[in-house]
Amino acid sequence: MTQLAPALVTPATLPPVLLLLDVSDDHAVHHAAHQRAEPSNGRITADPTPHTNSLAYLALDLLRAMGRDSFARPDAERMSTDAAWRAVICWTLTTGLEEAIVLRAHRLTPERLGRLAAWRADTGIRLILIAHTPTGPAEHRLHTRLAATGLTDLRTVSGTSAILDAIGPPALGRRPGPPPPAHVHPLPGLPRGDGAAFRDACRRRLNEADFARTDGQYRAGFAAARIWLARHPASAAKPPARDTGPEEPGDWQDMEGLCLFLARLTVSSPSTQHTLARVRGAQAGFLSRQLQLDVPDDLAERAGPGITTVPITPRVAHTLITNLPNPLRAAAAAALLFTGTAHSLLSITQITSVDEHATRLAIDRDSRIYIGMPPGPQHMYAIPHRARPLLAAALAFRRRTPRTAGHFGLFAGCFGTSVRFGHLIRDAGLDIPAVTHPHPAEDWHTAARCRHVNVPVPAAPVL
Numbered sequence: 001m002t003q004l005a006p007a008l009v010t011p012a013t014l015p016p017v018l019l020l021l022d023v024s025d026d027h028a029v030h031h032a033a034h035q036r037a038e039p040s041n042g043r044i045t046a047d048p049t050p051h052t053n054s055l056a057y058l059a060l061d062l063l064r065a066m067g068r069d070s071f072a073r074p075d076a077e078r079m080s081t082d083a084a085w086r087a088v089i090c091w092t093l094t095t096g097l098e099e100a101i102v103l104r105a106h107r108l109t110p111e112r113l114g115r116l117a118a119w120r121a122d123t124g125i126r127l128i129l130i131a132h133t134p135t136g137p138a139e140h141r142l143h144t145r146l147a148a149t150g151l152t153d154l155r156t157v158s159g160t161s162a163i164l165d166a167i168g169p170p171a172l173g174r175r176p177g178p179p180p181p182a183h184v185h186p187l188p189g190l191p192r193g194d195g196a197a198f199r200d201a202c203r204r205r206l207n208e209a210d211f212a213r214t215d216g217q218y219r220a221g222f223a224a225a226r227i228w229l230a231r232h233p234a235s236a237a238k239p240p241a242r243d244t245g246p247e248e249p250g251d252w253q254d255m256e257g258l259c260l261f262l263a264r265l266t267v268s269s270p271s272t273q274h275t276l277a278r279v280r281g282a283q284a285g286f287l288s289r290q291l292q293l294d295v296p297d298d299l300a301e302r303a304g305p306g307i308t309t310v311p312i313t314p315r316v317a318h319t320l321i322t323n324l325p326n327p328l329r330a331a332a333a334a335a336l337l338f339t340g341t342a343h344s345l346l347s348i349t350q351i352t353s354v355d356e357h358a359t360r361l362a363i364d365r366d367s368r369i370y371i372g373m374p375p376g377p378q379h380m381y382a383i384p385h386r387a388r389p390l391l392a393a394a395l396a397f398r399r400r401t402p403r404t405a406g407h408f409g410l411f412a413g414c415f416g417t418s419v420r421f422g423h424l425i426r427d428a429g430l431d432i433p434a435v436t437h438p439h440p441a442e443d444w445h446t447a448a449r450c451r452h453v454n455v456p457v458p459a460a461p462v463l
Contacts, residue, residue: 014120017151018128019105020166021139021158025132032164033101033130038171039067042098053109058116059084062100066091067318068325070427077423079326085115090327090396092123094389101167105129106142114149127151128167178322179314185213187273192300195283195293199461202277214277215461221265221281222288222461228261229289252291252450255377260360262295262445264382266306267338275299275306284461292453296444304443305381308340308433312386316430320390323429331394332414333428334387335361340434341443345379347415351398352406358391359383379446 022029037045044065049057059081063069068091070076079087091097102108102116120127133139146154157166188210191201202214232254252258265282269275279295286293296302310316312334324330335346345363353362362378383391398404398412415421425435441447 014124014153015126016153016155017120017146018126018166019146019154019156020128020130020163021133021156022130022160022163023132023134023158024160025134026160026163029130029160029163029167030103032167032170033103035170036101036167037065038174039065039095039097041171042096043101043171044097044099045101045103047103048108048112050104050107053112054081055111055115056081056084058108058112059088062088062119063091063325065100066095066097067322070323070325077326077329077427083326085119086397086400087325087327087393089119089122089400090393091321092119092125093396094393097123097125099126099128101128101130103130104132106131106133106138108145110145110148113145113151117149117151120151130163178318181315182270182311182313184270184274187214187217187271187277190214190273190276195280196287198277198280199284214273217274217277218281218284219461221278221283222285223281224261224265224278225282225285225293226288229286229291232257250452252452256362256380258448258450259377259445260380260382262448263305263380266445267309267382267384268311269306269309270311272300272307278306281461286450287453287455290453290455292451292455294449294451296447299444301439302441302444302447303342303434303439304340304445305338306340307444308437308439310337310430310433312338312384314386317386317390319429323427324424327390327393327397328411329414329424329427331387331390332411333424333430333432334390335381335411336432336434337430338384338387339381341379341381342434342438343415343421346411347409349410350407351395351404351410353410354383354391354395358388358395361391377446379443 020029033045034047037043044062046061046065048061056079060079063084105113108116116127119125131142133142143154146152157163188206191198191205193201199215199218202211202218206214262279262282265278266275269278276299279299283293283295300307316337320330320334324333332346335349336343339346339361345365348365349361349363353364354360355362359382361381361383363381364378394410398408398410413420414424425432
């Protein structure tokens with residue numbers, strides 16, 4: 001289960017360290033430990049790289065156990081020791097990791113054990129150490145090193161049978177490799193007319209099956225608009241008072257809220273045709289409340305949610321976290337996918353641009369580009385559910401970075417130079433429409449406008 005706001009961990013709530021003393025170095029113990037691992041359910045097993053005492057290597061071993069192993073490629077971007085350990089902590093907190101088995105603990109130096117102790121203190125993870133101690137002096141040396149790092153709340157288990165029971169049963173239903181691709185029924189070419197006549201035009205031009213699928217998207221947009229307007233009555237546009245002159249349509253006031261609604265409506269859309277059907281349905285929903293929602297006529301040629309975005313499916317999320325173990329780079333690539341906007345706009349994203357629950361991204365473009373200019377409406381983007389752990393990990397990573405303030409850039413170093421940006425796109429391993437097919441015009445949902453109109457309320461769509 002994804003954990004976006006972890007509870008404060010105190011020593012009283014830390015589970016004891018489970019120390020499994022495998023005197024005979026039994027292969028069955030190592031096999032059981034590896035079979036227990038299931039990162040998707042919060043359990044990992046790390047086998048430290050032999051013949052090295054590097055603190056960075058131990059952090060990378062833990063990241064590899066989490067499934068983030070692309071750093072092993074010769075051309076992969078490297079992380080410093082502190083950055084690697086921050087990544088371990090942040091991924092632990094934001095992906096619901098609960099249990100970690102570390103093999104060959106008898107070979108760990110006091111410095112490496114100290115890092116494990118700090119990781120446990122920061123995250124509250126249940127730490128299980130498996131050590132090969134064939135003699136009494138070897139066991140004594142291990143206990144001395146553990147005590148020196150503060151790992152004194154131990155529960156020691158010895159004997160192969162007892163150790164296997166302590167490790168627990170193997171994970172069931174583990175699926176090797178990435179999740180399968182998402183299957184989506186494509187929609188046919190849709191009429192480009194205005195929203196009022198869209199549904200009737202679809203009924204005339206499409207066959208029964210295509211109309212049913214298109215109408216499902218249309219109805220979803222209609223229902224979403226009605227629900228959203230019911231929850232935002234105070235934000236509705238109002239016509240001027242009667243004594244101020246001829247009655248003119250009143251403009252919608254909460255442009256940021258409208259922008260965010262349109263982004264949430266379309267961020268998961270698998271194609272431009274799905275987006276068009278949802279937006280036309282939303283326009284009908286607004287019109288049923290005497291509100292006219294205008295979107296650009298060239299909607300399908302614009303950039304933004306549902307047009308130049310890629311749905312964050314389980315397969316896409318798996319690719320991001322596997323290929324980009326650095327939380328900042330994983331979140332930056334995800335933002336390119338779910339915003340569909342230019343990386344020049346994302347490069348000015350601040351730490352405070354993401355809300356605490358990682359559900360929305362707000363970029364104050366005008367006041368950042370034109371210094372001294374009062375803030376205008378922010379560019380609002382919805383963060384889809386499967387991308388939220390990535391953004392939450394990036395927030396935690398930046399906040400744990402020394403000398404960091406809220407107005408600092410969130411994606412520091414990811415978009416800084418063309419070389420680094422090129423490496424990010426290469427390492428992500430995904431086609432990013434906003435990069436391969438850039439659009440200089442304003443994103444469609446930020447160009448949308450809404451106003452109050454005095455027109456008869458149309459009937460809701462019926463079967």
